[in-house]
Amino acid sequence: MAIYLIVALDVLNGISSLFLLCLGLAIIFGMMKIINLAHGEFIMLGAYATVISANAGVNIWIAMLIVAPLFVGLVGLIIERCLIRFLYGRLVDSMLATWGLSLLIIGIITTIYGNTQQGVPTPLGGFSIGSYQSSYYTLFLAGMAIAMMALVYGVMRYTRWGLIARATMQNPAMAATLGVNPTRVYMSTFAIGAAITGLAGGLVAPVSGITPGMGGAYVAKAFMTVVGGGAAMLSGTMSAASLFGAVNQVGAYFTTPVYGEVLVFMAAIVLIRLLPQGISGRFFKGNL
Amino acid sequence: MNFSRRRFLRHSALATTTLIAAPAVFRSGAFGAENPIVVGSLHDQSGPIAASGTPMVYALQLAVDEINAGGGLLGRPLKVIHYDTQSNIQMYSQFAQQLAVKDKVDVVHGGITSASREAVRPTFDRFKVLYFYNVLYEGGVCDRNTFCTGTTPAQTVEKLVPSAMKKAGKKAYIIAADYNYGQITAKWMTKYVKDNGGEVLSTDFFPLDVTNFGTTISKIQAAKPDLILSALVGGNHTAFYRQWTSAGMKGKIPIASTTFGLVNEPTTLDAAESDSILGSYGYFEELTTPASKSFVEKIKKAHPDSPYVSELAACTYEGAMLWAEGVKKAASIDRMKVIEALESGIAFDGPSGKVSLDKPTHHTTRNAFLAEVKDRKWSVLESYSDVKPADTASVCDLVKNPTDTKQYIINL
Numbered sequence: 001m002a003i004y005l006i007v008a009l010d011v012l013n014g015i016s017s018l019f020l021l022c023l024g025l026a027i028i029f030g031m032m033k034i035i036n037l038a039h040g041e042f043i044m045l046g047a048y049a050t051v052i053s054a055n056a057g058v059n060i061w062i063a064m065l066i067v068a069p070l071f072v073g074l075v076g077l078i079i080e081r082c083l084i085r086f087l088y089g090r091l092v093d094s095m096l097a098t099w100g101l102s103l104l105i106i107g108i109i110t111t112i113y114g115n116t117q118q119g120v121p122t123p124l125g126g127f128s129i130g131s132y133q134s135s136y137y138t139l140f141l142a143g144m145a146i147a148m149m150a151l152v153y154g155v156m157r158y159t160r161w162g163l164i165a166r167a168t169m170q171n172p173a174m175a176a177t178l179g180v181n182p183t184r185v186y187m188s189t190f191a192i193g194a195a196i197t198g199l200a201g202g203l204v205a206p207v208s209g210i211t212p213g214m215g216g217a218y219v220a221k222a223f224m225t226v227v228g229g230g231a232a233m234l235s236g237t238m239s240a241a242s243l244f245g246a247v248n249q250v251g252a253y254f255t256t257p258v259y260g261e262v263l264v265f266m267a268a269i270v271l272i273r274l275l276p277q278g279i280s281g282r283f284f285k286g287n288l
Numbered sequence: 289m290n291f292s293r294r295r296f297l298r299h300s301a302l303a304t305t306t307l308i309a310a311p312a313v314f315r316s317g318a319f320g321a322e323n324p325i326v327v328g329s330l331h332d333q334s335g336p337i338a339a340s341g342t343p344m345v346y347a348l349q350l351a352v353d354e355i356n357a358g359g360g361l362l363g364r365p366l367k368v369i370h371y372d373t374q375s376n377i378q379m380y381s382q383f384a385q386q387l388a389v390k391d392k393v394d395v396v397h398g399g400i401t402s403a404s405r406e407a408v409r410p411t412f413d414r415f416k417v418l419y420f421y422n423v424l425y426e427g428g429v430c431d432r433n434t435f436c437t438g439t440t441p442a443q444t445v446e447k448l449v450p451s452a453m454k455k456a457g458k459k460a461y462i463i464a465a466d467y468n469y470g471q472i473t474a475k476w477m478t479k480y481v482k483d484n485g486g487e488v489l490s491t492d493f494f495p496l497d498v499t500n501f502g503t504t505i506s507k508i509q510a511a512k513p514d515l516i517l518s519a520l521v522g523g524n525h526t527a528f529y530r531q532w533t534s535a536g537m538k539g540k541i542p543i544a545s546t547t548f549g550l551v552n553e554p555t556t557l558d559a560a561e562s563d564s565i566l567g568s569y570g571y572f573e574e575l576t577t578p579a580s581k582s583f584v585e586k587i588k589k590a591h592p593d594s595p596y597v598s599e600l601a602a603c604t605y606e607g608a609m610l611w612a613e614g615v616k617k618a619a620s621i622d623r624m625k626v627i628e629a630l631e632s633g634i635a636f637d638g639p640s641g642k643v644s645l646d647k648p649t650h651h652t653t654r655n656a657f658l659a660e661v662k663d664r665k666w667s668v669l670e671s672y673s674d675v676k677p678a679d680t681a682s683v684c685d686l687v688k689n690p691t692d693t694k695q696y697i698i699n700l
Contacts, residue, residue, distance in 0.1 A: 003510055010502040017500065114593070115339040119530065121558040126536020132509050135534040138502070207534060208499050209526035210556065213336050217497040217524050252503040257494045258466055260503070 002130030007253055013138040015245035016145035017204060019238060021218050022225045023148055024197030026237040029226050031169045032189060034084060035095045038102035039222055040215020042194055046072045046201020047210050048109060054120045060206075061123070068202030069195040076194020080187050088186065102215065109212040122206040137207065144203060148196065153234055156288055165189055224268045230278020235287045239279045243267065324367040325360070325621055327352060327608070328387035328417070330398030330408065335375025336522065339551045340400050343601040344422070345370060346591050348397055350583075351608035361615050369393060377407050384408040388415035394621050395611055397422060397604060402468055406695065409434055413693055418623050422607035424550075424570065424599055426472035427651075427677070428696040430684035432627065435650045437607040437643070438599065439570040441476035442679035443656045445546055447672055448568035449480035449517065451658055452544035455566075457514025458486040463504065463528070464519035465547075466493035472697070473519040473546055476679075481517075489513050494525065501528045505535050518545040526553055533561040542566070550598050554664045562661045571602035571640040572659050572666045583639035599640075606638035610645060610652075641673065648685045651677035 025039045036042075046068040054063040083101065087094040124136035156162035168175040168185040176182050208214065225244055229236030247267045252260025275282050329348055332341035352366045360366060369391050371383040380399070387393045388411060395418045399405040405421050412419040412433060419434045427440035453460070460481045464470035470493060478488050489511045492504060508516065520528055529548075532538060544566035548554075554562050573584055573596055583605065584597050613636055615621060618629035635644035641655040656675045659666040683696040 003506070006506045006509070007503070010506055013502045014500060110334070110338075115336075115342075115552075115595070118556050119526075119558065121560055122530055122534030124534070126534065128536070132506070133536040133540070134506075135531070135536065137534050204499075207527060207530050209523040209530075211336070211523035214499075214523060217499050248500075249503050253507060256492055257498055257504060261495055261498065 002132050005129050006132045006134055007250070009134050009138055010253065011246050011249045012142050014249040015242050016142040018221065018225060018245040019145045019241040020141065020148065020200040020203055021197075022222045022229075022237050022241055023152065024193045024195070024200060025222045026226050026229065026233045027152075027193035027196065028190060029223075030229075030231065030233040030236070031165070032088070032186065032193075033091065034087065034190070035091060035098065036193075037095055037098040037219065038079075038105060038215075039197060040217070040219035041102045041105040042072055042076070042197040042215075043201035043204070043218050044109070044212065044215040045075060045105065046198035047205035047208070047214065048113070048117070048201075049198065050202040050205040051117060051120050051210055052113075055118060060120060063120075064202040064205065065199070068205075069199040072198020072201065073191050073195030075198075077187065077191040079194070080190040084190060085183070085186065106212045106215075113212070115211060117210045119210045120206050141203060148199075149234060149238060152196075153288060156234075221264070224264075228268055228271050228278055230275070230280035230282075232280030232284045232287045235284040236278055236280030239284070240271075243271070243279070324365045325362070325615075326391060326393040327366055327368050328391065328393035328396035328398070329368055329370040330373050330380060330383055330387070330396060330404075331370070332375045332400055332404075333372040337375040337400055339595045340600055341373075341375075343587065343594050343597050344400070344604045346587050346594055347597075347601040347605040348608055350586055350590065351605045351612075355608075355612050361612055362619065362621065373398075373404065377403055380404045380407045381411065384411040388412060388417045393417060394623075395420065395626075397607055397611075399423065400600075402426060405429070410693075416623055418611075418626060420607045420611060422600070422603040424603070426469055426476075427679040428683060428698050430649070430680070430686060430689075430696055431693045432650065432686050432690050433623075433693070435607070435610070435630065435645065436680075437610065437645075437652045437654075438603045439654065439656060439675075440651065440677050440679050441473060441546075442677060443570065443654070443675045444568040445473065445476045446480055446678075447656055447658055447670075447675075448544055448546065448566060449477060450484045451670070452515055452517070452542065452566050453481070453484050453486050456542045458484075459489055459512075459514045460486055460517050461489050461508050461511055461513035461515070462491040462517045462519075463508075464491070464493055465521035465525065466495045467521075470519045470521060477517045477519070477546075494520065496522050497524055499524050499527050501531045504528070505532060505537065508541070509537070513541060516541055516543045518543055519547050520545070521547050526556060529553070529557055529561050529565075533558075539564070549596075549661065549666060550600065552596050554661050554666065555596065557664075559664050562664060565661045566658065567661070567666070568656060568658045569599040570654055570656055571599040572657055572668055573597040574659070574666045574668055575639070575657070577639075577641070579637065579641075580639040602639045606636055606640065606643045606652075609636045609638060610634055610643065646677060646681070648687045649677055649680045650686060651680050653677065 028036045049068045049071040050063045053067045054060045122137050126133050126135045168182050172182040225240045229240035244264050248260050248264045251263035331345045352368050356365050373379040397420045399421050402425050422437045424438040462474050462477050464474040474491050481488050548565050549567050613634045614626045614630035618625040631647040643652050643654045653676050656672045657668050658670040659668045
């Protein structure tokens with residue numbers, strides 16, 4: 001019996017980390033239609049911000065929850081001003097530019113910190129269910145996923161700023177005639193997307209290997225999830241993350257980790273074949 | 289400007305002569321006076337494998353500098369032509385051609401992953417350039433033009449598995465990276481576990497971009513092994529040790545690994561995550577012999593920011609020195625003469641101890657060491673002297689088949 005609980009926790013862990021890693025991309029890609037191929041490097045920057053400040057003596061929680069999103073949000077702001085703002089509406093060009101950007105970020109981090117970086121130990125420790133062990137950090141990640149979902153939903157749905165942001169994404173010209181400055185809205189939305197990605201990077205830092213190239217492991221899955229989710233930013237991403245996260249973990253448990261990965265890609269292909277508009281194109285129309 | 293036909297002819301004749309003569313003049317200026325022996329080097333100094341390649345370049349440079357300080361070889365100085373292969377197999381193929389055809393080097397030291405070695409080995413065979421591969425690998429390369437100076441599984445896994453089993457118990461669970469190194473090493477682990485009367489409960493392979501090991505950790509707990517044997521590779525896979533510790537499993541089931549700590553794992557992980565992991569290699573930076581200490585000191589002095597000085601660096605240094613011994617003995621730089629000299633039982637006392645070349649396999653008989661991580665450093669527990677490359681020897685005999693160029697997959 002205990003083993004099923006443990007597997008359920010694994011599934012929860014897979015879903016919540018996938019959701020956290022995708023949320024920033026869902027905002028940048030889903031709302032702004034910018035294909036940010038440097039998404040993985042934003043995650044890496046968040047992880048580096050966390051481990052470097054934690055190793056310098058900052059409390060691990062502050063490093064993870066405050067330093068990482070602030071730093072990556074700031075980087076996102078600078079990048080939006082210097083690069084992305086020239087690329088709105090130019091889908092292919094934005095791919096090329098952000099791919100170059102990702103190589104540049106990897107290069108800069110390698111030059112400064114080299115290929116080796118001391119990580120931080122995972123906080124919180126483990127607990128046992130029957131004769132099995134699991135980690136409190138898993139539960140913490142799930143809690144963070146729920147909190148982030150609630151936060152983004154609340155801001156988008158109930159605040160004036162969220163209303164303006166949604167209006168601008170839907171019809172920038174109309175929003176501008178009503179007195180909104182679309183440039184500023186784009187700028188802050190991109191920065192917030194980057195900050196959320198940085199937070200995800202900070203949260204995975206204690207449970208992953210920290211290298212300048214670590215972003216590469218996340219970027220493909222993040223895009224798959226966001227595209228599979230479809231137009232609705234929150235409900236789409238959440239449902240796609242649940243599907244792919246669960247398929248991966250259950251698949252890996254009952255077969256091997258290799259098939260776990262294969263099954264996710266197969267699920268994505270089948271999903272896009274059956275629902276070309278993503279999950280939310282069919283089931284959560286009009287939702288956030 | 290007054291431009292007569294005669295003046296134009298004179299000028300263009302002069303310019304043409306200069307252009308045609310230039311290479312000859314530069315060439316004799318650059319090479320003619322000293323006429324150095326050229327050593328080619330192909331190592332990754334950027335990209336994911338850079339932490340492995342960087343100390344190897346330092347070690348090769350150290351060996352060449354020492355030989356030059358002692359007057360060079362055959363009265364000629366050595367010169368290194370190094371290319372950064374950027375962790376990219378295509379770069380290996382391209383630069384291998386360049387070393388052979390354009391730079392006309394006398395020997396090449398290089399290649400890190402098995403994939404990169406197999407990309408360049410045929411090129412050096414074709415252009416008849418002597419090739420040294422100085423990295424631990426899965427064994428089985430049988431090629432008269434190639435010398436493999438690193439350890440193979442019969443030299444390390446064979447020591448690691450029984451001592452780990454003696455400490456922990458008979459039931460093992462194998463986790464390995466999903467490419468040729470991990471697959472073949474997992475087979476060797478299985479063989480040695482069975483040879484020592486144990487049992488392998490399960491073998492799991494992981495693609496190199498897997499970052500979440502939650503289900504694996506649950507599966508391991510459900511299987512209840514006495515021991516975990518790991519051949520996980522790369523930065524993403526270090527996440528396993530983190531997640532293992534965060535689940536509170538650290539210390540409950542011991543881990544032995546053929547890859548952990550070859551590059552930088554003990555320094556990137558926390559002490560709580562890496563303590564008491566067992567490993568076995570042909571060299572550890574922490575060896576306290578005078579030769580080892582002075583080797584590490586020289587590298588760290590020249591490059592204070594050098595990553596961990598592992599078997600990779602030590603074997604590169606020893607490989608270069610073995611080659612130099614061969615040239616001295618052959619009294620020539622001719623490829624066949626050097627190969628014959630190297631086959632005549634050349635040996636060198638390097639940082640890892642005595643290393644000698646084995647004629648039928650072109651591999652090395654060398655010392656192996658068993659160590660345990662303690663407070664983010666290796667603590668050497670045992671040493672085994674003069675271990676033979678028995679795995680490759682069981683499939684490869686270059687005395688009988690000197691024209692062989694295959695890598696044998698060893699059947700287990």
